[in-house]
Amino acid sequence: MRITIAQSIWHVYAFPCFCNDWSMGRAGKVLKTVLEKYEISQGRLAVVMGIGSSNVFRWANELRDPSSETLLAIIRALYKIDPTAAEEFKALYLTGLGHETDFNH
Structure with a gap:
């Protein structure tokens, strides 16, 4: 089952309890892992997103957490660079939420 961008971020609004301690730094860890695995530079992601590379650096190094809107922007930019x-x-x-593939129930 393919999960849409809207469904991916849906948990932020539907399950706010998961967006506090659990998610602190999580986006940064995941972002860093994906950027390294797919050999995408922080600079390239920043250019596609239309932002400064220092922002991507802060997220990837867990100095700052991206907002829900920024998570959507990261996903959109990654789709432009490499959909995989x-x-x-x-x-x-979404791993660990228990809802990562079952949004219909």
Whole structure:
């Protein structure tokens, strides 16, 4: 089952309890893992997103957590660069929620 971008971020609004301690730093860890695995530079992601590379550096090094809107922007940018990387980012980020593949129940 393919998960849409909207479904990927849906948990942020539907399950706010998961977006506090559990997710602190999680997006950064996942982002760093995906960027390294798919050999995508922080600079390249920043250019595609239209932001400064220092922002991507802060997320990837867990100095700052991206907002829900920024998570969507990261996913969209990854799709432009490498759709497989975007899918892996979503899957890894959602792992542990228990809802990563079952949004219809």
